[in-house]
Amino acid sequence: MQILRPTTERTRAIDDSEKAARRDTLLNAAKTLFLEQQPSLPSVQAIASRAGLAKGTVYLYFSTKEEIFISLLGQMYEDLLKQMNEVAEKAADPVEEMVESIVAYTHENPHFLPLASMASTVLEQNISDQHLMAFKAMLFSGTIRLGQSISQTVGGQTDAEACAVLLVHTHAHMLGLWQMQQMPPRIREALSRNNMGLLAPEFNQALRTGLKALWGGTPSPP
C-alpha cells in the first residue's frame, strides 16, 4: 500500500497545493537568480530553466516577469511585518527591537531591499492595476496592524494612527538609506580610501540612528 509519494515526482500540479508548490519553485528560482545577477531582473527563460520548467509554464502562474518579483517582494513584506508584529507585542523597547528585527530580516533576505528599491521604478511599471492594488492593500493592512501593536505596547500616549505614520516614515528611511549605501564593492572601497565613507553609511548602524531620531518622541514605557 503506497502512502508516501513524494510530490516532487508528479510532473503536473493538479490540485491547489501542488500549484502553490510550483509557484514557490518559480519564486525561489527567481530569487536565486536575482541574487546572482543583481541588480537586473533575470529573464523569464532563465527563471524557467532554473526551476526545471518551460518558459510557457511560467506564464501559467504569472502574467508578467514583474509580477513574479512583486509577488516575491510582497511575501517578504508580509513576513517582515509579521515578524515586527511579534516583536512589537512583547518588546520592552519596541523601537530598538523593531530596528533589530529589520536589520536581521534584511540580513537573512539579502534580496529584500534590492527588490524593494526597484518597486516604484521598475516592478510597478509592468503589472496590472489589480495586482498592484493587492500588493498595496497587503502593505496597508500590515502597516495598520503593526501600528496598533506598537501603540498598545508603548502605552496610550502615541495612538495607533501616529504609529502607522511613523511606520511609513520608517519604511521610507530604510529604503533611502539602503539605496545610498548600495554600490559596487570597488566603488565602496574607493570612497573609503578617499575618506568619503560618509556617502556609504553602514546600513545597520545608520538605520538605528535614523529610526531612533524618527521615533524619538515616542516615550518608552517606564
Next chain:
Amino acid sequence: MQILRPTTERTRAIDDSEKAARRDTLLNAAKTLFLEQQPSLPSVQAIASRAGLAKGTVYLYFSTKEEIFISLLGQMYEDLLKQMNEVAEKAADPVEEMVESIVAYTHENPHFLPLASMASTVLEQNISDQHLMAFKAMLFSGTIRLGQSISQTVGGQTDAEACAVLLVHTHAHMLGLWQMQQMPPRIREALSRNNMGLLAPEFNQALRTGLKALWGGTPSPP
C-alpha cells in the same frame, strides 16, 4: 579680428565653449524627454533627434545613455546643495528652511526625484567607475560644505560632522518618501477611495514631518 559667422550655422563644435553648448543642448533634450515619458529613460535616438543631432554624435559627448542622466542628476544635486547652503547661512531656523528649500527645488525640477530614485538601480549600473566617483565626490564635498554651514548657523552644539550625517539621513528620507508616494494617478485615486491614503503620503508635508523628527535634537539658536 573675428570674422562674423553665425554660430548657429556651424555644424561642428570646434572650441570648448561650443562643445559645452552642444553638451547642454543634449542634456536639455534628455531632460525634456524624460519629463514627457517618465519613468522610463528616453532612447538615445530620441534625445539626439530632439537636440537636432545624429545618434552617433551623442556618443562624442557621453559614453553611455546613463551618463547623460547622471550628469543631469549631478547638476541638480549641485544646484540644490548650493541653494541649501545659501539658505543655511542666513536662516533663522535652518531645518525649517532647508525643508522649504528642498520642497521648492523638487517643485521647480520635477525630474529631480524621479532621476534620483533611479540612481542606484538604473543609472549607476551603466556608467564608468570614473564618472561614478566624480558624481560621488561632488555629492560628498557638497554635503560636507553644507554640513559646515549648518553647524555654524545653529551654533557649536552640533558639530559639522554630525550635521553631515544628518544630511545623509535627510537625503535618504527624501528619496524614500518620494518613492513611496510615487505611483500612477489612477492607483493613487484608488488608494484614496479605499481609505489607504496612508500609503501615498503627500510628499511636502511628509518631508516636513520627517525632517523635523530627524533634526529635532538639533537645538535652534536661542
Next chain:
Amino acid sequence: MQILRPTTERTRAIDDSEKAARRDTLLNAAKTLFLEQQPSLPSVQAIASRAGLAKGTVYLYFSTKEEIFISLLGQMYEDLLKQMNEVAEKAADPVEEMVESIVAYTHENPHFLPLASMASTVLEQNISDQHLMAFKAMLFSGTIRLGQSISQTVGGQTDAEACAVLLVHTHAHMLGLWQMQQMPPRIREALSRNNMGLLAPEFNQALRTGLKALWGGTPSPP
C-alpha cells in the same frame, strides 16, 4: 423505457449521436468565433471555452485546429452544392438562378468565402492527407452531380462534363472575386474616395457579370 436524464447534465458523450452533437457544438463555437475575429482563426482555447469544453477535449474530436475549419467549410460546400442542385433541376435559366443561389448562400453564411479563401493557403496546410482527400472527394462528387443536373436541364447540347468544368471555373471565379473585394472597411472607403472603386468590385454584381460571361456559350432552353 427511457429513464429521463437531462442530456445537458451528462459530461460524457457515450453514444454516437452524443458525439456528433458535441462535434457540432465545437463547430458552432468555431464558426461564431471566426465571424467575430475574421480573418484570423480563433485559438483552440477560445473555441473550447465557447463550447463549454476543455481544450484537450477539442482534440478528441478533431486532430488539428485547421481540421475544424475544413470540416466547417466542407459542410458549407455540401449545403451550397445541394441547394444549387435543387435550383438547377427546376430552373428556367440555370445560370441566372445558380448565381442567385450562390449570392444568397454567401449572404446567409458570411463565413463561407472567408474560409474558402483560406483553404489552399492556410487550412489545407495542417490537415491529414486523409481528411483533405475526403474533403476533395466530397467536392468532386458534388460538382459532378451538379454538372449532370445542369446538363440535363439545359438540354443535350452541353454535356455533363463540360458543365462540371464550368463549375470549376465558377468556383475559381467566385473565390478570386471575393478575395479582390475583401479589405478592411477603411481601405475600401479610401479606394472609393480616390475613384479606385474598380479594385473593390461589389461582389454580387461582379459575380453575375463574370458567371454570365463564363456560361455565356451555354444556350438556355428555348
Next chain:
Amino acid sequence: MQILRPTTERTRAIDDSEKAARRDTLLNAAKTLFLEQQPSLPSVQAIASRAGLAKGTVYLYFSTKEEIFISLLGQMYEDLLKQMNEVAEKAADPVEEMVESIVAYTHENPHFLPLASMASTVLEQNISDQHLMAFKAMLFSGTIRLGQSISQTVGGQTDAEACAVLLVHTHAHMLGLWQMQQMPPRIREALSRNNMGLLAPEFNQALRTGLKALWGGTPSPP
C-alpha cells in the same frame, strides 16, 4: 589611381542607389526562402541570415515581415502589367497573347501566384494602411493603363473601362484557378489516381479556357 571599386565591398549603404540595392538583396533573400518553404512565410531571422545581414537591419528597410512580401508582390504585379501592356499594344489577338503572357510570367516567377493568393488573407493583415494603399494604387493605375492599351488595340467597340473591368475579372479568375489546383504533389497524384483530376485543373490550360470565355464577347479585329 583607384577607379573601380566594387560596390559589393562597401559594408554600408550610404547613398540611395546602395540602399535600393540592399533592399533588393533582402527581397531576393525573401523570395528564395519563400520558394523553398512555401506556403509559409520565412522568418525575418532567416531572411536576414540569407541576405548576409543582421535581423535588425531588415527593420531598417521594412517595418514588418509582411511588408517585405507585399513589396515583392507589388514588384511582380508591376512587371506583369508592364509585360502585358507591351503585348497588348502590338498583339494581333490580345486575349490569346495576354493569356500566354500570364502563363509565361507565372512560369518564370513561381512565387507570384502563391504570394498573390496570400495577399488578402495574410499579407494585407499586417501592413500599414499607407503601404496597402500604395500597393492598391499601383495595381489600379496599371490596370487602367492596360485596359486602355487593350481597348485601343482591339478597336473602338470595347471601351477602356470595360476592358479594365474585364481585367479585374481576369485577375480574379487567375487567382481562383491557381488556388484550386494548388495542392501537395501527393494529393494531386491521389486525385489523379481516383479520376478526380477535375479538381486539380492544369493551370495553363484552364486559364486559357476561362479567359477566352470571359473575353469572348470582345471581337478580335478582322
Next chain:
DNA sequence: CATGAATGAGATTTCATTCAT
C-alpha cells in the same frame, strides 16, 4: 471520455552601441 497543466518553438521588435564614411 474529459481535463487542463505543461511544453517549447517561434515571432516580432527595440535599442544601445559601434564604426565606416
Next chain:
DNA sequence: TATGAATGAAATCTCATTCAT
C-alpha cells in the same frame, strides 16, 4: 567632428499540441 547604417543581443508572450491524471 559628425553622421546614421549596421549590429545583434535581449526579451516578452502566444498558442497548437501532448499527455498525465
